[in-house]
Amino acid sequence: MMSEHEKVVDGFRFMPPSLSAWIGKDIPDPPYSGEIAWTPLDKPLKETTFTLVTTAGISMKSDPPFDLEREKREPAWGDPSYRKIPRTATESDIEVSHLHINTGYIKEDINVMLPLTRFAEFEKEGVIGSLAPTCYSFYGFQMDATALLSESAPQMADQMRQENVEAVLLTPA
Amino acid sequence: MEAQGFATVTLTMTPEFQREVGIPRVAAIEYPYGRPVGQVHDREGQRQVLLAALSVFEEAKEPGQTFYLPFTWPEEPKHTDWQPPEISPIIKLHLDDIKALGAKLRKQK
Numbered sequence: 001m002m003s004e005h006e007k008v009v010d011g012f013r014f015m016p017p018s019l020s021a022w023i024g025k026d027i028p029d030p031p032y033s034g035e036i037a038w039t040p041l042d043k044p045l046k047e048t049t050f051t052l053v054t055t056a057g058i059s060m061k062s063d064p065p066f067d068l069e070r071e072k073r074e075p076a077w078g079d080p081s082y083r084k085i086p087r088t089a090t091e092s093d094i095e096v097s098h099l100h101i102n103t104g105y106i107k108e109d110i111n112v113m114l115p116l117t118r119f120a121e122f123e124k125e126g127v128i129g130s131l132a133p134t135c136y137s138f139y140g141f142q143m144d145a146t147a148l149l150s151e152s153a154p155q156m157a158d159q160m161r162q163e164n165v166e167a168v169l170l171t172p173a
Numbered sequence: 174m175e176a177q178g179f180a181t182v183t184l185t186m187t188p189e190f191q192r193e194v195g196i197p198r199v200a201a202i203e204y205p206y207g208r209p210v211g212q213v214h215d216r217e218g219q220r221q222v223l224l225a226a227l228s229v230f231e232e233a234k235e236p237g238q239t240f241y242l243p244f245t246w247p248e249e250p251k252h253t254d255w256q257p258p259e260i261s262p263i264i265k266l267h268l269d270d271i272k273a274l275g276a277k278l279r280k281q282k
């Protein structure tokens with residue numbers, strides 16, 4: 001169906017050239033040579049429990065939103081916290097806080113970023129085993145990911161373990 | 174998350190980051206920022222993207238592979254309106270550098 005070599009995605013196609021050059025300058029030329037973590041998925045998708053994680057700054061209206069005011073004061077800082085998003089959340093339940101993208105589309109249709117409805121359909125159709133009760137959002141602009149990795153990530157992992165999550169689809173903003 | 178024992182696929186618009194941060198399984202899609210799964214209310218289009226991303230769980234055999242999804246966004250980049258209404262603080266801070274880079278690029282052409 002798809003090949004590793006047919007279409008090559010240009011990650012900067014939608015950016016103005018000057019911005020692409022500025023962001024791209026820190027990306028090394030050679031391929032990554034360090035170790036990459038790996039957990040094999042040893043069962044069919046239709047028996048697997050999934051959760052969804054996005055970096056788009058989505059929060060339930062009943063929770064505090066991601067802190068954009070502090071980022072405006074400290075441009076190199078990004079909110080390292082995370083939010084739980086129940087699999088039943090709809091557009092009217094959520095707030096979307098992000099200073100680097102137009103958040104309007106997500107507010108019209110949450111699935112463009114966090115495909116809750118699509119995965120619920122896949123579960124019903126037997127494409128996947130199930131969608132876990134809880135999905136997650138954190139905030140993708142992190143020049144220093146230390147707090148995110150040391151505090152938010154383990155808490156998300158614990159909740160995932162409690163819900164028997166086996167696989168995660170990540171959708172960055 | 175992968176190190177914590179979960180199998181992951183990252184549906185990303187910027188696979189170039191793979192060179193900077195090793196990502197276990199990458200499903201790369203040439204869609205505008207903010208809408209990796211597809212267009213608003215396009216259920217069928219979203220399903221196709223997601224089924225392709227899910228298949229990467231089955232097709233990836235070793236860490237660090239990138240699978241390019243064959244989907245094409247129907248709009249010209251300049252019409253996609255993906256940027257935030259107000260310039261982000263970090264870009265604002267570095268705007269002079271960015272503009273200088275832009276000017277340099279145009280001179281090279």
